[in-house]
Amino acid sequence: MSETLDCQEAIARLQDYLKQELTPELAAEMHAHLEHCRPCLGYARFEKSFLEMLEAQAHHCGCPGELRARVLRELRIEMERG
Amino acid sequence: MAEPTTTGRPFDAEALPHLDALYRVALRLTGDPTQAEDLVQDTMLKAYRAWHQYRPGTNAKGWLLTILRNTFINDYRRRKLEPVATDLEAIEPHAIYRAVEDVDPEGAFFSKIVDEKVLEAIDALPPDFREVLVLSDMEGLRYGEIAEALKVPVGTVKSRLFRARRLLQGSLYQYAMETGIISPREAPHE
Numbered sequence: 001m002s003e004t005l006d007c008q009e010a011i012a013r014l015q016d017y018l019k020q021e022l023t024p025e026l027a028a029e030m031h032a033h034l035e036h037c038r039p040c041l042g043y044a045r046f047e048k049s050f051l052e053m054l055e056a057q058a059h060h061c062g063c064p065g066e067l068r069a070r071v072l073r074e075l076r077i078e079m080e081r082g
Numbered sequence: 083m084a085e086p087t088t089t090g091r092p093f094d095a096e097a098l099p100h101l102d103a104l105y106r107v108a109l110r111l112t113g114d115p116t117q118a119e120d121l122v123q124d125t126m127l128k129a130y131r132a133w134h135q136y137r138p139g140t141n142a143k144g145w146l147l148t149i150l151r152n153t154f155i156n157d158y159r160r161r162k163l164e165p166v167a168t169d170l171e172a173i174e175p176h177a178i179y180r181a182v183e184d185v186d187p188e189g190a191f192f193s194k195i196v197d198e199k200v201l202e203a204i205d206a207l208p209p210d211f212r213e214v215l216v217l218s219d220m221e222g223l224r225y226g227e228i229a230e231a232l233k234v235p236v237g238t239v240k241s242r243l244f245r246a247r248r249l250l251q252g253s254l255y256q257y258a259m260e261t262g263i264i265s266p267r268e269a270p271h272e
Contacts, residue, residue, distance in 0.1 A: 058222075
């Protein structure tokens, strides 16, 4: 398979690649490009740490216990109503 | 106790594990803890009543977040979404990377910023951008699921995400510079 992706295309597709939203063929092209393009790989690492930070945010905050209890209470009432 | 089920999976078992995600998204959409709590409760009751419409095997989190988002739009949001500014078209994808690649090429500064400031910066995004970023990058919904929830084409989701990420990176970079989390390259000595 010949190298078909240039840096501009790789950069344009990078976020979809990191979010695993590319087709397997496109993802393979991206993977091949990143393997031997240091500038694009550097940029990919940067974007990855941005996306990982956002994912981590989600684990730092959850539903307060009081709200959970309130929702359960309301659901019970609703269920008993039938 | 009467309890709607879809192929045996009770509502509780499918929906309750997503309360954390519902609350987080509600908080980002409303910007207010009290409203967020009411929104979560309304969403859960609506979802319970609509449980027969849930398609088993699809992402329950996406289904619940769609109900939450629709409830927010219909019952909570006071003002119309402002039209999205168009001067963002010219943003270069790697503008912030270029600015920091000499001092922090790995983007370590992102995780050095306290959560509160990150959330503030997310809340400051235009609503259209904020909602896709929260659903995709914090809650992990697929582009297709977001498109379905928002009733917009996948291309629209992607372009909003692109802009949301660029804007957020820009404001986090700004904050990191102002607070010294990133220090500009030292000027070379004479």
